[in-house]
Amino acid sequence: MSHEKSYTTEEIAKLLRISKLTVYDLIKKGELPAYRVGRQMRVDESDLEAYKTRAKGGYRAAAQPVAYTLPVPGQAQPTTGRNVIISGQDVSLDLLSSHLEKSDAALRPLRSYQGSLNSLVAMYTGKADIVSTHLFDGETMDYNVPYVRRLLSGHRFVVVNMLARWAGFYVQPGNPKQLLSWTDLSKSGVRMVNREKGSGARTLIEEQFRLASITGRDVNGYEREENSHLAVAGVVARKEADVGVGIEKAARMVGVEFVPLIKERYDLVILKTEENGALLKTVMDILHSAAFSKELEAVGGYDLSQTGKIMYETW
Template sequence: MSGEHSQSYTTEEIAKLLKISKLTVYDLIKKGKLPSYRVGKQMRVDAADLEAYKRLAKGLTAVPKHPHLRGEEELASISPSPVVRSVIITGQDMGLDILAKHLEATLTGIRPLRSYVGSMDSLVSLYRGEADIVSTHLLDGDSGEYNLPYIRKLLIGSSYVVIHLLARQAGFYVKKGNPLSLRSWEDLNRQGLRLVNREIGSGARVLLDEQLRLHRISPSAILGYEQTDLSHLAVAGKVARGEADVGIGIEKAAAVVGNLTFVPLIRESYDLVLKQSPHNRDLIQAVLDILNSAAFQRELGAIPGYDLSHTGRILHQT
């Protein structure tokens, strides 16, 4: 197969190639027998991993290795050696990339994979068993509390642990010098103001929507409310280029993009959520050990705009 190291397949494509059901593919992935990773809302398998699995499967002879199994059951019973567990880490913050690197160096037999999805989709992925370590920064406007109100609603019936990663400032990206003097959420009600928004489900979008609701500002009255981008950097870049007057995001992106001013409005809590189970015990302990280590905090602390005073603290567990 040409270019097999760069090609990847969806679960539907894997099912067709192996002539098995999609449920069997999910079973292979769940048991760690077929390495996979998440891109957006799709699970994908690298061509190289598929070929390795097929080579192992070709060891089947006319006499079944497991006489009591037939067809898909026998295929699903094959276990690659050694088994490498893919650990999906969701979210967009740079701190998650540092965590993935430390996890790979700490735990043997795992392969951290990054999925760059928003907070709400991250929690849904954890609930569905499609992610292992998810990050979230979702404001509940009524209580002023971050994350836990959403986690309790979305992970109902699940056993989980919430661990604090970092705190950071969120607010407005505005043109350099803030010529429009945008200083509060109420200022978003100004006529003619051009906004660049984030995608539905992201923490920045939830923050904006909650503030608009609390201040009784109609989204339809804001120019550009429907115009969305997929990252803090993209939003900050549009404001810096003069394509919008204001965007919502975090302080770090403003420093990276430059040529704009950041107006801090709220201190947000950026937390990690993992399901609690015997299967995850070592992973949870490794995450706690890493977050509380001097090496990790020194590396993360080199990035401006982060408050690490409570990094590694367990906020809630069921």
């Protein structure tokens, strides 16, 4: 029986001459099918060739983010230990998953790559154990807590800070359209690219538009959606749009200019249940550890001044 060749994410990055983070982004968006073997993600050769064929033809798969590491329905799962589903899209969550796995052999971290709102809904329905959120509320000018309180009504939970990071505009080098504020997006001749509904970036856009009395009809390109910061920055880099909204790190990766607008708080949410007692303690220990901080600092672009601080807690 023949066995198809497969590649690790590191090998894919070298073959395609792209960064490992870009490989993960392709996997998250469903453009590059992958699966987990132990602690490694792998891609079959046939799926890699199919992706390269689509890329050469200019075709980009319009897929929603897929959680490839989640258990397959109906498939037998190991009977020992506990699956812990971590939902969110930032690479810091992959680092958290790795530390969880090392800290407690009884925990099996599984990654789900959903936006902030969809992650909270998954937690409410019992389909996520740790979720990340960066949701701006224009009424309170605060992050996350107003949304968590509404969506997890009736649950006991804790909101703890993971990190902070700058969000802003991706623009062409030199910012030729002089896009410096939210109202500038409604200028004549400006094309934007949007994020998908349910993401933290989309919530930021909607809230800032509301505060500035802008509607989607006022902005050219408002209906075009992408499923990640890298994808939005890529659209701007290819000059298919003049502006997009996302985090600073993606701008550096694809070579577009970044206009910082707001420092967003990136928090974790965990339900306070009897089952989660040990999990919560382990997560807090990781967030306060020097090893975890060092890894986050190595990624770059993060403010770790409040990492591990409890921002809100129910009793």
